[in-house]
Amino acid sequence: MKAIAEFEFSPQSLDIQETPCKILIVDDEERIRAAYRHLLAGEGRIIEECGSGSEARHRLEDRDVDVLILDLNLPDIHGLDIMEWMVHQHVPTAVVVFSGDESIDSAIRALRHGAFEFIRKHGDPQELIDTVDRVLHRRRIEREYALMTVRLEQSERLHRFLVEQSPDFIYTLDKDGLFIFVNGRVQAMLGYTREELLGKHYSMIVYPDDLEHARFVFNERRIGERASNNVEIRLQTRTRGVRHFENRTIVTILSAQGIYAANGQPTDRQFMGTSGVARDITDRKKAEETIAFQAFHDLLTGLPNRILFKDRLGVALKQAKRKNKRVGVMFIDIDRFKLVNDTYGHHEGDELLKCFAERSRSCLRSGDTLARQGGDEFTVLLPDLGNGDDATVIAAKMLAELKRPFKVAGLDFFTTVSIGIALYPDNGETPEVLLRNADIAMYQIKGRGKNGYLHYAPDMHSGHSMRLTLEGDLRQALEIGDQFELYYQPQISFSQRRTIGMEALIRWHHPRYGLMMPDTFIPLAEDTGMIVALGEWVIDRALCQLASWRSKGFTRLQLAINLSPKELERGDLPERIMRRLDTYAIPAEVLDIEITETLLMQDAEKNISTVKQLRNCGLKVSIDDFGTRYSSLNYLRRFPINSIKIDQSFVRDLNPDKQSSTSIIHAIACIARSFDLRILAEGVESEAQRQMLSGLECDDMQGFLFSQPLTAAAFEGFLSGSDFPARDRATAPLM
Structure with a gap:
């Protein structure tokens, strides 16, 4: 808000308003003033009169008179003295001298004092009318030019303000890829000052692995819709102290287009360089990665969740079908876990789940997947099994590992697990069937006293069906x-x-x-x-x-x-x-x-x-x-x-x-x-x-x-x- 306050922009000052033109007639003879008024009257004109020089000076102090019709020989102040006063006071009024003094010396003196025209009173009245019309036309042109100049100055200031205060990195490269302009945002975004980048090649700030990809954007020659738009590029920061990125890179989306100098015909254009805008989206990328991770992982243990597990299981089944291999699915439930939650609270229960996940992973092969289904239930994917005994070996290894006590509330807590095992293609050919049958086998081992593993058998299904019935x-x-x-x-x-x-x-x-x-x-x-x-x-x-x-x-x-x-x-x-x-x-x-x-x-x-x-x-x-x-x-x-x-x-x-x-x-x-x-x-x-x-x-x-x-x-x-x-x-x- 402070930066915005520093830029003063007044839209009202840029409007060209159609205000009436003001004409002031200064002459000591009332009859002549009335004649002038009649000659110069017209639509959009306000005509005022003064009979003396002092009255004229008092009226001119308001600085809103467009044309002054001035007689030189006034009773109190000479007309040339009034003109000299106007010069010293910077009164921006055009002066037309309409005098009875016909000497050439008076005309020269009047023009030297800044008069727009010198007209003799005894000349053709049309000459006065034409002269005033010319003066008013010139005044209108001068006003429009002044307003146009203000517009350009305001527009340039606004453009400079927007570029410098932009949250994006704005730059211009010459045709050799060297920086010829960078805005102030570059220092906050990358840690470089303007002086450090001006005259340097763009590759200085591009992450090395993205150089080939970035070459097409930073050397963009196209304009309009065909130009590069929102291309993701990683840029290097100057020092580790800039922002919080340990790898000294930020992720940006970059838009660029070519710059051309017109030479005569529109088709005869000379390529001058490339201009572009880079927006920092590092935080957005991190948020997207976090959301994507949370969608497919359990937040407590960091393990894949049931969605990701089923996806991996589906892929493993397709590969097993091509290779004629077996796939094992294990359904694991921690025995007596509810006792921990009920006795020591959910915090200690969560710590037990994390320790259990860490130990269980150590029992698996590198290609296996341990996932959390929810609560104290876990599943394991065992791809590329030679025979069913391989799953049994892993289950036995897991039971042996879990014999060591866990620390719960500072005390040794001994827990066991119940493991149900289902094999592809023996016990099912789809993820849903294999998980269901492994779950049934797990409940069977729980009913037999827990602390063990059991392979699924078809006769187990009847007991599971009874519960649903x-x-x-x-x-x-x-x-x-x-x-x-x-x-x-x-x-x-x-x-x-x-x-x-x-x-x-x-x-x-x-x-x-x-x-x-x-x-x-x-x-x-x-x-x-x-x-x-x-x-x-x-x-x-x-x-x-x-x-x-x-x-x-x-x-x-x-x-x-x-x-x-x-x-x-x-x-x-x-x-x-x-x-x-x-x-x-x-x-x-x-x-x-x-x-x-x-x-x-x-x-x-x-x-x-x-x-x-x-x-x-x-x-x-x-x-x-x-x-x-x-x-x-x-x-x-x-x-x-x-x-x-x-x-x-x-x-x-x-x-x-x-x-x-x-x-x-x-x-x-x-x-x-x-x-x-x-x-x-x-x-x-x-x-x-x-x-x-x-x-x-x-x-x-x-x-x-x-x-x-x-x-x-x-x-x-x-x-x-x-x-x-x-x-x-x-x-x-x-x-």
């Missing part, structure tokens, strides 16, 4: 709604010998596969997003059943419902639950929402806010499977929960002969008491386990020792006929 069946079941059933497992207080509540557990009566446990379809529902609709069904059906039991006198029951992390992500969860409670007229405090321990670490601030909203509504909140993760006690302190459930894996390990087996549960019980939390043990299956839990002051329990999960009808019978009734006989409704 179950997905479609689950969607249909949610629409129908009558294939699901809730089972209820009692929660008892052993010291009170009373059933204090129950946990609602869903079952699916599949039309073909029969009764299915939650472990079979809940992960599928979470992966596909159907878990929210399924959770809605569970809440509605469980509260409806609870309302029925409360109407029969079982008013002291606590209902526990598990919620998926995806359900807590919805901001309207408290409102939806409260609407259901109002529908069935159930107090909020009888509903216990169970959440997993993982939620204490995933987006903790948001989840703390959600749990607080649930608690403010009067609901109770419990942490399920407590102790199976590595949650911080600080998070436990901040979460407004009511109780914790000891995971059945700890209960299962209880052994009266081993004092150490009680240590974990004892520690959990201490934590619960210090935070004033209720504690409940799940998975109690033996009297010995029950006794040890009671000895650890853990009184609330659930498990097969008391009852397995029951249908609604069977659970109602348990509430009345078991050793742990849910109400006193005195409170039973009248029949």
Whole structure:
């Protein structure tokens, strides 16, 4: 903006305005002035009068009079004195002397003082008219010439300003390729001063590898549309200190055309040199390269992404078909990767992914391709395989390399991988089929205990197809709604010998596969997003059943419902639950929402806010499977929960002969008491386990020792006929 401000450009000064011509008649005789006025009157003329020299000088000070008709013999000031005053004051008015003094000496003196014409009063009046017309015509020509000169000066200044302030490098070469003009931009762009380039050959600034290409542009002789336009050329900077280019080059687009001097006929032109403009596009090129890299690579690991992988796989398959070779495709999944993210956060998970990518690449051949599909899934392209055993060797090498621990949060973390292998042409002939079959083989090895590799076999496809079939069946079941059933497992207080509540557990009566446990379809529902609709069904059906039991006198029951992390992500969860409670007229405090321990670490601030909203509504909140993760006690302190459930894996390990087996549960019980939390043990299956839990002051329990999960009808019978009734006989409704 400063450079622009330095250039003053006034378009108004370049307009030729048609202003009236002003004529001033100076004579001491009024009759003669009136006669002159009549003779000289015409369109576009303004005629004024003065009767004395002093009046004339006062009027001429405005410097806007075009023609002065002056009598020499005035009563106060002689006409020649007025003319001399006009010269000293630089008054630009043309003077026509119209005097009665007919001496030749007066005429000579008047002309010497700058008069345009000397006319005798007693001559032909037409002579005065013609003289004034000539003066006005000359004045008009002088004005137009002056304005044209201003235009040229302004245009030249504007052209010089635009060239010097241009963000582009503008230059002119003579016919030998030597610089004869460069603008000031060259120093900022290349580090050269004008003096360093003037008289030098253009090759001085061209990157050596581009010289042959640049020769045609810098020696351009064509003009117009056929001339060189936007040709990409690399130029060399003068020093490493210029800008930030380590290789001392910048990328430009260059446009040039020939310069000719006209000699007579248009066809007779002499070539003078070449002029051109170079624009720096280095930043744009870097941005384009970055965008292109990001489009085909994973930003975290720098590996090819699935788009580039499929492209390379397609090329490898075509080459393998011509050479009669095999191609291997490996699908890799990092085992227990979710544990790292859940325990230490995504930053440590990202570091593990980068380290894994680096180690895996070291196990591959130079022509192989390792790509990241997304998350913790990777693929490997193995071209030019002699036989299927070559892929096995590489997979075994990778497993061996990954036995060394990774550093996660400063600690040694041992991880394994599950690898599925598919071969061309044995297991497919297209990229899509090979990737799908390698993926199926990878899931097979995961189901067999992980930490290994497996070649695809046709019979694996049936299991994979079953998952897709179950997905479609689950969607249909949610629409129908009558294939699901809730089972209820009692929660008892052993010291009170009373059933204090129950946990609602869903079952699916599949039309073909029969009764299915939650472990079979809940992960599928979470992966596909159907878990929210399924959770809605569970809440509605469980509260409806609870309302029925409360109407029969079982008013002291606590209902526990598990919620998926995806359900807590919805901001309207408290409102939806409260609407259901109002529908069935159930107090909020009888509903216990169970959440997993993982939620204490995933987006903790948001989840703390959600749990607080649930608690403010009067609901109770419990942490399920407590102790199976590595949650911080600080998070436990901040979460407004009511109780914790000891995971059945700890209960299962209880052994009266081993004092150490009680240590974990004892520690959990201490934590619960210090935070004033209720504690409940799940998975109690033996009297010995029950006794040890009671000895650890853990009184609330659930498990097969008391009852397995029951249908609604069977659970109602348990509430009345078991050793742990849910109400006193005195409170039973009248029949």
